[in-house]
Amino acid sequence: MAEKKYRVVHYLNQFFAQIGGEAKADIPPFTKEGVVGPGIPLQQALGEEGEIVATVVCGDDYFAENIETAAEKVAESVSPYKPDVFVAGPAFTAGRYGIACGASCAAVGKKLGIPAVTGMYEENPALDLYRKEVYIIPTANSVRGMKEAIPKMASFVRKLGLKQEIGLPQEEGYFPRGIRVNQFVSRTGAERAVDMLLAKLKGEPFQTEYSMPTFERVPPSPAISDLRSATIALVTSGGIVPLGNPDRIEAASASKFAEYNIAGVDNLTPDAYQTCHGGYDPTYANEDPDRVLPLDAMRALEKDGTIGKLYDRYYVTVGNATSVANAQAFGKAIAEKLKAAGVDGVILTST
Amino acid sequence: MGLELGIIKIKDVQFGEETVIKDGTLYVNKEELIALALQDDRLSAADVELARPGEKVRIIPVKDVIEPRVKVSGSGEIFPGVVGKMGTVGSGRTNVLRGTALATVGQIVGFQEGFIDMTGPGAQYSPFSEINIVALILHPIDRLAPHAHEEAVRLAGLRVAAYLGKAGKDIAPDELEVYELSPVSDTTLPRVAYVYTLLSEGLLHDTYLYGADAKKLLPTLVHPNEVMDGAIVSGNCVSACDKHTTYHHLNNPVIKELYRRHGKDLNFIGVVTSNLNVTLADKERSSEYASKLVKLIGAEGAIVTEEGFGNPDTDLMMLCKKIEEYGIRTVLITDEYAGRDGGSQSLADAVPQADAVVSVGNANEVITLPAMKRIIGDLKPAEVIAGGFVGSVTAGGGLNIEIQGIMGATCQLGFGKLTARGY
Amino acid sequence: MHVATIVPISLTVGANRIVPAVAIPYPLGNPALPEDEEKELRLNLVKKALRALQTEVEKQTVFEK
Numbered sequence: 001m002a003e004k005k006y007r008v009v010h011y012l013n014q015f016f017a018q019i020g021g022e023a024k025a026d027i028p029p030f031t032k033e034g035v036v037g038p039g040i041p042l043q044q045a046l047g048e049e050g051e052i053v054a055t056v057v058c059g060d061d062y063f064a065e066n067i068e069t070a071a072e073k074v075a076e077s078v079s080p081y082k083p084d085v086f087v088a089g090p091a092f093t094a095g096r097y098g099i100a101c102g103a104s105c106a107a108v109g110k111k112l113g114i115p116a117v118t119g120m121y122e123e124n125p126a127l128d129l130y131r132k133e134v135y136i137i138p139t140a141n142s143v144r145g146m147k148e149a150i151p152k153m154a155s156f157v158r159k160l161g162l163k164q165e166i167g168l169p170q171e172e173g174y175f176p177r178g179i180r181v182n183q184f185v186s187r188t189g190a191e192r193a194v195d196m197l198l199a200k201l202k203g204e205p206f207q208t209e210y211s212m213p214t215f216e217r218v219p220p221s222p223a224i225s226d227l228r229s230a231t232i233a234l235v236t237s238g239g240i241v242p243l244g245n246p247d248r249i250e251a252a253s254a255s256k257f258a259e260y261n262i263a264g265v266d267n268l269t270p271d272a273y274q275t276c277h278g279g280y281d282p283t284y285a286n287e288d289p290d291r292v293l294p295l296d297a298m299r300a301l302e303k304d305g306t307i308g309k310l311y312d313r314y315y316v317t318v319g320n321a322t323s324v325a326n327a328q329a330f331g332k333a334i335a336e337k338l339k340a341a342g343v344d345g346v347i348l349t350s351t
Numbered sequence: 352m353g354l355e356l357g358i359i360k361i362k363d364v365q366f367g368e369e370t371v372i373k374d375g376t377l378y379v380n381k382e383e384l385i386a387l388a389l390q391d392d393r394l395s396a397a398d399v400e401l402a403r404p405g406e407k408v409r410i411i412p413v414k415d416v417i418e419p420r421v422k423v424s425g426s427g428e429i430f431p432g433v434v435g436k437m438g439t440v441g442s443g444r445t446n447v448l449r450g451t452a453l454a455t456v457g458q459i460v461g462f463q464e465g466f467i468d469m470t471g472p473g474a475q476y477s478p479f480s481e482i483n484i485v486a487l488i489l490h491p492i493d494r495l496a497p498h499a500h501e502e503a504v505r506l507a508g509l510r511v512a513a514y515l516g517k518a519g520k521d522i523a524p525d526e527l528e529v530y531e532l533s534p535v536s537d538t539t540l541p542r543v544a545y546v547y548t549l550l551s552e553g554l555l556h557d558t559y560l561y562g563a564d565a566k567k568l569l570p571t572l573v574h575p576n577e578v579m580d581g582a583i584v585s586g587n588c589v590s591a592c593d594k595h596t597t598y599h600h601l602n603n604p605v606i607k608e609l610y611r612r613h614g615k616d617l618n619f620i621g622v623v624t625s626n627l628n629v630t631l632a633d634k635e636r637s638s639e640y641a642s643k644l645v646k647l648i649g650a651e652g653a654i655v656t657e658e659g660f661g662n663p664d665t666d667l668m669m670l671c672k673k674i675e676e677y678g679i680r681t682v683l684i685t686d687e688y689a690g691r692d693g694g695s696q697s698l699a700d701a702v703p704q705a706d707a708v709v710s711v712g713n714a715n716e717v718i719t720l721p722a723m724k725r726i727i728g729d730l731k732p733a734e735v736i737a738g739g740f741v742g743s744v745t746a747g748g749g750l751n752i753e754i755q756g757i758m759g760a761t762c763q764l765g766f767g768k769l770t771a772r773g774y
Numbered sequence: 775m776h777v778a779t780i781v782p783i784s785l786t787v788g789a790n791r792i793v794p795a796v797a798i799p800y801p802l803g804n805p806a807l808p809e810d811e812e813k814e815l816r817l818n819l820v821k822k823a824l825r826a827l828q829t830e831v832e833k834q835t836v837f838e839k
Contacts, residue, residue: 132694168772180693180713180771182754184475189684189765190604193654193709194543197682198616200707201541201652209710209770210687212701220790223830232824238801253690284800290816291803297813297820307824324696345827347820350778351798631781631794662798665782700783 004051006161009078010039011088011104011118013097017057025061025096029073032057038146042087045154050161054081056104063100070100071107078108085160090119090139090149095126102130109133115160117174119153121145127175132325135166136175213324230344233311235334237319238292238351239277240268240285251278254318257330259337263312267296277318280351292349311343319350352442353531354576357423357524361450364401364483372518377451379485379515387511388487393503396490400727402469403483407724409473410486412464412732413758414455415508415585416479416596419448419516422580429516430581432562434509441576446519451483452598453515455508456728457490459500463555464736465591465758473720473750476760478767479598486727487511501555505586509597530576530610535618543617544650545605546641546670547573550587550594550658551626557586558595558658560624566633570625570641572648575606578622589659590737592714592760593686599759604766605654605684621648625670627663634666642673652680657763660688660714664699675704682707686761687771689713691753697771711762712769714738714755722748775826777801777819785834791826792836793819 014024016037032055035043043052056077063070078086086108088101098120105116110133119137120127127136137156139149152173159166169176187195192209199206224230241249247258268289275285275292290296293314302310315334319327338346360375367378381399388397402408420429425443428435458464467479474480489507491500549558551566558565560573561582573582583600609619625641628634645653653674657667664685671681683705687697693713715738726748734743738755745751754760761769775791778784779801784792795801802816826837 166774168774176773178694179774180687180689180697180710181774182712182716182769182771184768185770186768188604188608188768189709189711189763189770190608191765192770193605193682193684193765194608194612194617196707196709197543197652197654197680198541200680200682206707208706208708209772210685210697210708211773212703212705212708213696213698215701215786215788217788218790220831220833220835224827227824227828232827280799282799284803284805287805288803291800291805294802294816294820297802297817300817301820301824306821325694345824346775347823347827348776349795349801350776350784351801630797631779662780662783665780668782700780700786702786 005049006084007081008046008050008052008085008087008157008161009081009083010035010042010052010055011074011086011101012037012039012055012057013100014057014059017055019057025059027059028062029056029058029070029077031055031077038150041150042154045151046158050158053083058100060094060096060100063103064096067099067103071103074104075107075111078114079112083114085157086114086116087153087157088116088118090137090153091124091126092139092143092145093121093124093141095124098124098126099129102126102134105134106130117153117156117160119149122175131175132177132179137173138175224345227307228305229308231309231311231342232298232307232345232347233338233343234293234295234298234314234347236293236314236316236349238285238349239275239318240273240289240293240316241276243272243274245274245276249276249316249318251276251318252320254322255326257315257317257334259313259315261313262295265295266299268293277351278320292351294349311338311341352574352576353529354425354441354579355444356528356530356579357444357446358449358526358528359446359519359522360525361448361483364403364451364485366401370515370518372522377448377483377515377518384487384511387514388489388507390510391503391507393492393495393499394489394507395492398488400486400488401484402486402727404469404481406469408469408727409466409723409730410454410456410484410727411466411730412456412458412728412736413467413591414457414459414464414504414588416452416454416598416758417508417512418452418598418601419512419519420581420601421446421516421520423520427580429513430509430584433559433584434506434513435581437561439577440580440582441574445580446522446524448516448519451485452479453485453487453508453512454479455504456486456488457504458729458732459497459504459555459588463588463590464732465756466733467758468720468723471721472718473757476754476757476769478759485515488728497555501586509584530579532575532619533614535614540616540618542620542649542651543609544620544645544648544653545609545622546645546653546655547622547624548627548655548657548663548666548670549583549624550589550663552629555588559584559586565626566628568626570623570637570644572644573622573624575610575622578603578606590714590755591758592738592755593659593763595658595762595764596759599762599764599766604764605656620650627658627666629662634669638666638669638673641670642677645674645679646677650679654682654684656684656765660686661699668700668702668705671705672702682709684709684711684763684765686711686763687713688715689771691715691717709765710771711765711767712760713771714753714761716754718752718754720750720752775823777823781836788834790831790834792834793823793826794836794838795819
């Protein structure tokens with residue numbers, strides 16, 4: 001019998017692990033030796049080279065309600081097996097299961113340094129959350145696609161197990177992760193540009209080297225009907241912080257946002273506030289931080305009754321080379337806080 | 352308006368009693384160059400050092416790199432309106448000292464200059480590692496205002512480069528390149544224009560056309576040959592990786608490639624220059640005007656190049672959109688700032704019409720470089736130049752730095768062979 | 775709503791109510807103006823922002839005037 005070249009641990013939810021349906025969706029993670037459910041055809045596809053040594057199982061609800069702790073627990077369960085590869089699902093369209101697969105793969109990758117792969121349908125909401133950190137194989141939108149999914153996932157598991165280089169998404173069949181990698185090629189940019197233009201003009205197919213990102217659109221919120229009783233908050237990406245930047249927001253590639261109390265403050269002055277944003281000439285903002293965060297104007301409008309109240313906290317980050325992912329996360333978190341505080345409208349200023 | 356470039360192949364640079372070219376070696380008289388530089392009393396001291404391909408040398412911080420050229424016949428002088436006499440250039444004969452360049456060295460800003468490694472893993476990111484460099488190290492007088500400092504260094508570099516060029520005036524060239532936009536009889540060949548955007552965002556971010564500040568210019572027409580004689584010179588220090596050095600302008604690869612294919616599979620109809628200004632109104636005005644010019648000259652397709660990053664991405668997208676709305680197809684050349692992990696959004700702006708983009712690489716890629724035996728200039732600025740960070744200079748003098756700091760690493764004229772792929 | 779100078783970027787990333795700001799380093803200011811005029815400029819920009827919040831919009835809207 002050929003020696004096993006690599007060890008694999010598989011992750012399944014309660015349904016695919018044949019524990020039960022929705023009624024069992026609250027079970028905490030546990031481990032089974034060997035394979036179960038879709039792990040059986042997966043093992044068959046891996047043949048003699050790879051061995052699925054264990055299967056970690058968790059209920060979808062348990063995971064969804066404790067994503068971070070559940071993912072940690074899964075990683076802890078995987079650790080003693082010292083596998084070469086971690087594979088989860090496939091999850092098809094199941095949202096909670098997709099999140100569980102994505103988060104588990106991400107945790108195993110981050111905490112244990114073990115390469116991981118999962119599979120799901122392109123509309124699974126977990127795809128955009130985890131595609132950058134985790135290899136995700138496209139599958140059909142229902143369990144009827146299991147027969148096609150298994151060999152695709154097996155061949156990827158094998159590549160990871162044999163430590164082979166993973167090529168371009170279109171070559172290897174995984175969802176593009178959105179990671180740009182530099183490469184030297186044989187022709188100069190100018191030569192490639194003229195080639196591309198001539199092909200475009202002739203109506204011949206060409207491959208752009210960079211696809212424009214599509215940005216999510218959100219529906220506009222309803223207008224404020226009664227400004228005189230409304231609470232308005234200020235938020236800025238212009239880096240206006242208390243003097244000394246106590247929370248050390250970075251001048252570029254900010255990893256955080258901060259919240260500061262401005263109750264009783266009528267005006268931002270250079271003895272108390274500064275900018276920490278590294279992407280614009282700071283002279284003017286440091287002379288008068290109201291130029292970026294218009295606190296003085298808002299106070300005046302609060303005093304004369306134009307607005308009901310200026311919310312007594314403001315939120316700040318630095319919008320300089322901030323990753324879109326972080327910006328989205330900050331935005332969501334700030335919005336949750338403002339909503340919970342009963343704020344009616346926000347003025348966001350940017351530099 | 353035909354131009355002949357007489358290519359004199361320079362294989363080595365050495366110090367000598369005279370500034371002269373003998374058997375493919377450029378000899379430079381150090382004292383002459385220093386005296387020429389110090390003609391500007393805003394400079395207090397100067398020095399000259401030489402670096403050759405393959406030497407274990409790092410040159411830092413570099414402001415501009417300039418190829419020495421000289422007018423042999425035809426009107427005007429090299430770098431007309433700046434250090435050369437004003438006159439329309441681009442015709443007659445120009446001799447080129449190919450294989451060498453003057454680099455101005457010395458810290459001006461501290462976060463916008465760059466470096467060149469003549470060997471090692473960093474060398475392949477810069478075209479300047481393959482040529483013989485005459486490094487002109489310049490020191491300003493005390494408390495010189497930044498505007499004056501930049502100007503003094505810029506003019507000294509151009510002045511000395513023009514002087515080196517003169518050494519080639521009576522030398523018989525090794526090769527002749529002829530640039531003539533001869534009329535194209537085949538009307539099926541697509542009419543292609545080149546939209547050449549020039550960074551013009553203020554102090555240390557400026558470019559000059561015949562000595563005129565590009566930020567004050569409306570888009571205009573330029574004959575490609577004028578560019579070869581130095582009608583466009585760099586006054587900017589935008590990130591080293593994607594600033595167009597004067598060398599890049601003189602050797603514009605888009606112009607070169609369009610010329611190469613002129614009459615064969617395209618009709619190169621002309622060059623429209625435009626600027627990259629700091630207000631929205633200026634961006635609107637220039638993109639309207641430039642796209643209109645592209646339409647007026649009858650282009651069917653246009654290549655658009657960018658300089659810099661961030662808000663100039665908006666100019667690039669405006670130009671793309673407006674030119675495409677005239678029914679003219681575009682290809683854009685741009686670099687990317689996708690973050691050190693390559694996972695961030697590469698451009699600050701986007702339009703759906705930008706469906707044909709050439710990427711010259713992610714400027715945020717971090718690279719580890721060995722220490723070099725000799726530093727021309729000063730290594731310390733590596734931690735503050737764009738692309739550098741605290742800890743960029745490792746113990747022993749190696750560098751851990753973004754390619755953003757390497758001169759020409761992601762030149763958006765499409766000079767190099769770097770690209771980025773999506774994984 | 776978004777007060778920003780480079781309106782095209784604000785539009786690209788999806789802001790629905792946008793008020794154009796003065797300049798990148800001083801979106802709600804102008805160091806060239808005397809202090810009282812600058813304060814008035816800022817007050818007017820903020821008032822415009824509040825008007826935007828009170829306006830129903832169906833798509834992305836830039837409030838120029």
